Amino acid sequence: MRLPFVFSSPHSGRIYPQAFVTGSNLDAMTLRRSEDSFVEEIFDGVVALGAPLIHARFPRAYLDANREPYELDPAMFADPLPPHVNTRSLRVAGGLGTIARVVADSTEIYRTPLAYAEAERRIRLLYMPFHEKLRGLLEETLRAFGWALLVDCHSMPSVGGPTDDDRGTDRPDIVLGDRYGTSCAGEITEEAERLLKKLGYSVVRNNPYAGGFNTEHYGRPQSNLHALQIEINRALYMDEARLERGPDFDKVRADMSAFAAGLAGFDWSALPGNIRGAAQ
Numbered sequence: 001m002r003l004p005f006v007f008s009s010p011h012s013g014r015i016y017p018q019a020f021v022t023g024s025n026l027d028a029m030t031l032r033r034s035e036d037s038f039v040e041e042i043f044d045g046v047v048a049l050g051a052p053l054i055h056a057r058f059p060r061a062y063l064d065a066n067r068e069p070y071e072l073d074p075a076m077f078a079d080p081l082p083p084h085v086n087t088r089s090l091r092v093a094g095g096l097g098t099i100a101r102v103v104a105d106s107t108e109i110y111r112t113p114l115a116y117a118e119a120e121r122r123i124r125l126l127y128m129p130f131h132e133k134l135r136g137l138l139e140e141t142l143r144a145f146g147w148a149l150l151v152d153c154h155s156m157p158s159v160g161g162p163t164d165d166d167r168g169t170d171r172p173d174i175v176l177g178d179r180y181g182t183s184c185a186g187e188i189t190e191e192a193e194r195l196l197k198k199l200g201y202s203v204v205r206n207n208p209y210a211g212g213f214n215t216e217h218y219g220r221p222q223s224n225l226h227a228l229q230i231e232i233n234r235a236l237y238m239d240e241a242r243l244e245r246g247p248d249f250d251k252v253r254a255d256m257s258a259f260a261a262g263l264a265g266f267d268w269s270a271l272p273g274n275i276r277g278a279a280q
Contacts, residue, residue: 002050003264004145006137007043009055009153010065010130010214011036020062025111026103029243033104034060036155037243042232043153045257049264052137056130061109063122064098065130066152066212070123071097078113098123104157138218138225147224149188149263152214158235173201173236177211177229183219184226187268192228195262199255232256 012035021028040055047053056065070085073092076099081087095102099119102108134150141148159170174196178184189205196203211219211229219227234240237252 001052001141001144003260004141004147005046005051005149005151005260005263006134006141007046007051007053007151007153007260008134008214009036009040009043009053011056011060011154012039013056013058013060013062015057016059017062023111024109026107026109030107031059031061031103031109032243034100035243036060036153037234037238038245038249039153039155039232042155042237042249042253042256043151043260045253046260049257049260051260051264052141054130054134054137056126058126061100061103063126064096064100065127066214067091067096067098068213069098069127069131072099072119073097073101076101076110076114077116077119079116081116098127134214134218142225147268148226149184150214150218150225150227151260152211152227152229154209154229154231155234155237156209156231158233158240171208171233172204173233174203175207175209175229175231176203176205177209177215177231178206178227179211179216179219180206183211183215183221184228185221188226189228191266192230192259192263195259198262199258201255 014035016028016031021031024031040053043053068086071089071092072081072085072087073095074081074087086092089097091097095106099122100109138148138150156171156175176189176192178189193203193205209229209231211227215227215229218225232252237249238244238246
């Protein structure tokens with residue numbers, strides 16, 4: 001570990017348990033519509049630069065690691081849910097809780113209600129170890145450098161879908177989410193935006209994605225732990241209909257390595273505030 005950065009891709013997993021596919025209303029291709037396809041490959045150059053990259057191997061449609069551990073829709077389950085379950089979040093209302101009810105196009109996943117024990121099993125075996133590892137990497141980075149930046153890596157459909165505020169709208173190349181300035185020091189977000197624009201990308205902040213659970217949960221700038229979400233327009237690097245790598249895949253991959261290298265090369269120690277002393 002040579003850099004104060006941790007990269008995470010919680011939605012790019014592509015290993016679908018056969019029992020899950022068999023018990024679904026949907027075919028395997030439709031289930032994959034919720035994936036951030038190939039994002040862990042897009043960012044894998046950061047490892048050579050000296051930053052860890054953690055990515056889920058399980059798919060988002062099976063378990064979402066960018067949610068609270070227990071955001072569940074009671075309508076999905078055959079038995080009552082325990083009191084500690086959050087059944088009222090906006091994400092649950094949209095069908096996209098820790099165990100999703102729908103895929104990205106709002107199509108129902110399950111034929112029959114699930115047993116709560118199945119949700120508990122997935123959370124204990126997959127969600128908890130993922131976050132234990134992510135938390136450990138961030139704590140290790142914070143101890144080593146005095147500050148840490150989580151870059152939570154995602155992709156987005158090129159056009160807003162039925163569950164989005166920007167339905168039918170063409171999207172920019174990249175959306176940076178810092179929870180409206182609360183999860184990450186402004187200097188970091190500004191430098192990230194500058195670097196991406198220099199690489200030729202159109203960039204907006206917090207619209208339509210301001211950052212999910214991971215950005216909000218881990219981003220504590222007052223404690224020198226920052227979190228920034230990056231959403232890449234899928235049309236830039238893949239065929240969205242076939243879910244295949246596109247002709248510009250290698251270019252986008254190289255650009256994201258250049259972006260990480262640019263962040264690494266910036267003299268954060270010269271900046272005021274909580275990230276002073278970053279270069280050690």
